[in-house]
Amino acid sequence: MDYQLEGPYVGAIDEGTTSARFMIFKAGTDDVVCFHQIEVPSIFAKEGWCEQDPEVIINTVNECIENACRKLRALGGKVKDIVAIGITNQRESTVIWDRKTGKPLANAIIWLDNRTGSTVEDLLKTIPNNARNINYLRPLCGLPISPYFSGVKLRWLRDNMPTVKKAMDDDTAMFGTIDTWLMYRLTGGVHGGVHKTDVTNASRTMLMNIETLNWDPNLLKFFGLPRKILPEICSSAEHYGDIAEGILKDIPITADLGDQQAALVGQQCLAKGQAKATYGTGCFLLYNTGPAIVHSTHGLLTTVGYQIGRSAPPFYALEGSVAIAGAAFNWLRDNIGLIQNTSQIEAMASTVDNSLDVYFVPAFNGLYAPYWNQDARGVICGLSEETTSEHIVRATLEAVCFQVRDILDAMHKDCKIPLAKLMVDGGMTVNNLFLQLQSDLVGIHVLRAKISETTALGAAMAAYKVVEPNYNMEGPLSKSDKRVPIKPKVKSSERNLRYEKWKMAIERSLNWETSTLSQGERESFDGA
Numbered sequence: 001m002d003y004q005l006e007g008p009y010v011g012a013i014d015e016g017t018t019s020a021r022f023m024i025f026k027a028g029t030d031d032v033v034c035f036h037q038i039e040v041p042s043i044f045a046k047e048g049w050c051e052q053d054p055e056v057i058i059n060t061v062n063e064c065i066e067n068a069c070r071k072l073r074a075l076g077g078k079v080k081d082i083v084a085i086g087i088t089n090q091r092e093s094t095v096i097w098d099r100k101t102g103k104p105l106a107n108a109i110i111w112l113d114n115r116t117g118s119t120v121e122d123l124l125k126t127i128p129n130n131a132r133n134i135n136y137l138r139p140l141c142g143l144p145i146s147p148y149f150s151g152v153k154l155r156w157l158r159d160n161m162p163t164v165k166k167a168m169d170d171d172t173a174m175f176g177t178i179d180t181w182l183m184y185r186l187t188g189g190v191h192g193g194v195h196k197t198d199v200t201n202a203s204r205t206m207l208m209n210i211e212t213l214n215w216d217p218n219l220l221k222f223f224g225l226p227r228k229i230l231p232e233i234c235s236s237a238e239h240y241g242d243i244a245e246g247i248l249k250d251i252p253i254t255a256d257l258g259d260q261q262a263a264l265v266g267q268q269c270l271a272k273g274q275a276k277a278t279y280g281t282g283c284f285l286l287y288n289t290g291p292a293i294v295h296s297t298h299g300l301l302t303t304v305g306y307q308i309g310r311s312a313p314p315f316y317a318l319e320g321s322v323a324i325a326g327a328a329f330n331w332l333r334d335n336i337g338l339i340q341n342t343s344q345i346e347a348m349a350s351t352v353d354n355s356l357d358v359y360f361v362p363a364f365n366g367l368y369a370p371y372w373n374q375d376a377r378g379v380i381c382g383l384s385e386e387t388t389s390e391h392i393v394r395a396t397l398e399a400v401c402f403q404v405r406d407i408l409d410a411m412h413k414d415c416k417i418p419l420a421k422l423m424v425d426g427g428m429t430v431n432n433l434f435l436q437l438q439s440d441l442v443g444i445h446v447l448r449a450k451i452s453e454t455t456a457l458g459a460a461m462a463a464y465k466v467v468e469p470n471y472n473m474e475g476p477l478s479k480s481d482k483r484v485p486i487k488p489k490v491k492s493s494e495r496n497l498r499y500e501k502w503k504m505a506i507e508r509s510l511n512w513e514t515s516t517l518s519q520g521e522r523e524s525f526d527g528a
């Protein structure tokens with residue numbers, strides 16, 4: 001084996017929305033020794049629903065672990081040289097299982113799932129003075145009331161699945177986000193598996209107090225949920241437990257972070273004022289606000305960025321979440337047939353100079369930040385006889401860029417300091433044209449991550465810090481950084497004009513689900 005890739009190693013389980021992977025890094029570096037990745041199917045049982053089978057999730061993770069370890073051995077490495085494991089995961093997705101059997105009581109409700117619109121309506125009605133204010137709980141948890149977050153999904157499960165309600169009432173239910181589910185099963189399940197989560201994942205449930213970092217009795221009361229089903233909240237880097245069986249038996253799990261927070265760490269945005277955007281299924285922009293909690297007044301989320309060790313201070317972040325980014329291309333491929341695979345996108349969009357004034361707002365499940373409009377639906381506008389598939393593909397890339405501009409504008413308003421550069425990573429960033437468009441349409445320098453797997457890297461960095469306290473997380477990676485930023489090539493007047501049009505397209509998508517024609521419109525529609 002290449003001596004550069006000799007142990008010790010750190011393993012990272014990255015359980016994303018589209019796929020799970022297990023990555024093995026040379027400890028303390030961003031060198032990927034080997035990895036294995038497998039897609040995880042989503043189940044769309046009804047319109048707006050999105051589920052995954054928790055058993056499939058854990059089995060897929062185990063398969064990734066087995067295969068990656070086999071690859072390590074084939075390279076001449078030893079599995080026993082893996083000194084720690086980090087977990088990072090799609091956030092908010094909600095799993096509920098039986099304490100006695102360890103078996104799921106329902107499929108996992110995935111973060112994108114929009115079934116809880118009526119649950120949100122019902123919860124809003126309980127707010128005093130009929131205020132119906134989605135920001136009512138922000139002072140406590142930093143989040144607006146939205147179908148996105150786990151607390152709302154849990155409440156739906158309690159209201160709509162009698163088995164779940166009974167298990168909650170009988171104290172036989174256990175709740176977890178995906179990290180908790182994986183950790184429980186990996187450390188033994190019913191045979192002594194731990195029931196834990198970390199502050200970053202807990203900060204996405206709407207049940208944790210953003211200041212005390214404990215489950216909050218007022219939030220639990222608001223959602224009507226019992227305390228006993230919840231895991232213990234830990235820091236993002238500590239010893240949670242050891243792997244109970246299989247090829248990694250006895251190796252400690254020492255990091256747990258939501259995937260977007262892990263990418264913040266992996267991008268080394270470890271100082272106040274640094275920000276990263278990860279473009280995968282959705283797009284998530286996190287701005288490190290240091291140990292200070294910044295409450296957004298412009299539609300962003302306040303979330304925990306990371307807490308590296310129980311005695312370390314938590315670092316917070318402002319987050320702009322976009323539900324549909326790369327997923328818009330999956331839709332173009334799977335539902336519309338406009339592309340056959342994602343590797344075509346760049347070539348197709350490059351055959352045209354612009355999108356010919358086509359704007360696509362992919363608000364399939366409503367709009368997240370900064371609009372938080374669960375009744376928004378997708379629109380494509382500006383179509384003409386000249387519009388081709390290529391223009392629509394290009395408009396889809398631009399849609400992601402404009403959504404990021406929406407968020408950056410909100411961050412600027414909340415933090416007052418404009419960002420000088422944006423660190424980017426995730427599946428979409430292999431697309432060079434996309435990164436140029438992002439730079440052009442926002443007017444910012446864009447810096448692509450050195451490795452695409454910054455999420456797994458962040459979890460590996462945090463995991464290694466626990467077993468090697470002298471490891472400097474800000475050190476070795478940044479020294480070798482010779483990246484050249486992508487710079488804007490269009491004039492600000494053109495950029496602003498195009499953004500105004502985007503805002504017009506947004507207007508057309510908002511409140512679509514609940515919009516009805518006025519009497520006058522109805523009469524002219526009917527030809528009266």
Ligand SMILES: Nc1ncnc2c1ncn2[C@@H]1O[C@H](COP(=O)(O)OP(=O)(O)O)[C@@H](O)[C@H]1O
Binds near residue numbers: 017325328426431
């Ligand atoms: N060349 C490309 N151009 C634009 N989007 C792409 C390209 N390649 C992949 N994608 C999109 O990136 C997403 C996958 O990114 P990934 O980071 O693996 O997602 P996740 O972490 O959410 O599972 C998919 O939605 C896919 O459509």
Ligand SMILES: O=P(O)(O)OC[C@H](O)CO
Binds near residue numbers: 092260280
């Ligand atoms: O699976 P990803 O990478 O799209 O991330 C999902 C987010 O964590 C949802 O909040």
